[in-house]
């Protein structure tokens with residue numbers, strides 16, 4: 001069957017408040033309209049499309065074609081009208097008479113998937129119409145004229161989008177009649193229902209993402225830079241006799257231990273500094289001063305809990321953390337798994353987001369000579 005598309009882009013995009021028709025706005029380097037045309041072109045189902053534009057956007061379209069085109073799918077450019085219904089009609093008139101199916105689509109829905117397009121085409125081929133729809137997530141209330149609120153059963157409700165696909169001659173005829181009768185409709189499905197009694201709703205993978213870009217907030221959300229922060233930490237403790245050796249909360253039996261005011265868990269200290277660094281909150285010396293007797297012999301895993309409280313207070317969670325322990329001896333490999341699990345529990349993430357590694361320095365430097373142990377850490381925080 002010969003399949004055509006009508007892509008309507010002749011609105012003004014007033015609610016988006018971008019100072020231009022929103023479909024010319026670039027999202028991640030490519031315009032909304034360009035993305036929409038790509039989707040219809042690349043799905044390979046269409047013989048061609050009529051693009052509906054307002055006269056005011058003619059120059060913008062020329063510039064867009066030069067920059068992002070060519071768009072071989074676009075076989076005709078039609079002039080838009082005062083209402084969306086007028087614009088659709090204008091697009092329908094621009095299609096060849098032997099067109100059999102027509103998918104009508106808002107240019108303001110650039111994330112339309114192949115599956116969504118196909119589902120509407122398939123339904124229209126079999127039943128004469130196919131309108132993409134999704135289940136409703138919010139409970140919807142109907143407001144009566146007298147101010148009474150009526151609750152609607154959510155399971156019976158569907159939100160409809162575009163593409164809305166029909167037998168070409170049937171939807172064209174419906175539009176002709178609607179014009180003659182000045183029937184006000186908000187979409188083509190409503191018009192089809194009005195003249196033919198019913199319309200087929202379909203759903204498909206990708207329908208949830210097929211949202212219409214309408215408000216300023218819709219565009220802000222697309223352009224928002226993800227709020228991620230990285231921090232780095234470094235710490236050193238001296239190895240002495242008569243102290244326990246605790247690394248990442250694991251008590252390691254060894255002839256020496258790390259000296260310090262707290263339990264001197266050098267790895268956890270580096271990790272805490274990485275977290276505080278990411279938050280821009282200085283370092284652990286600042287937070288837990290070693291002049292404060294409260295921290296004498298303190299369990300560093302408990303201090304980590306306090307740091308994580310700061311992380312959460314600021315609205316972040318841990319993306320991942322990577323810790324390197326530099327020690328000539330003892331051999332740390334047997335403890336790595338337990339270390340990872342301890343840190344993951346402390347950070348409130350699964351173990352696969354935590355990495356702990358140990359290295360020697362080929363007997364070079366203070367770590368190599370067994371005088372001390374150092375640790376480095378990086379941590380990524382996400383809002």
Ligand code: CTP
Nearest residue numbers: 008009010011012013014015083084087107108
């Ligand atoms: N549209 C059209 N002709 C009109 C009005 C709308 O072709 N007279 C198109 C828009 O370009 C858009 C789609 O219909 O792709 C859906 O309309 P909407 O989201 O309301 O877009 P705008 O009318 O441009 O936006 P606004 O209502 O905020 O001004």
Ligand code: MG
Nearest residue numbers: 011012013084
């Ligand atoms: Mg509008």
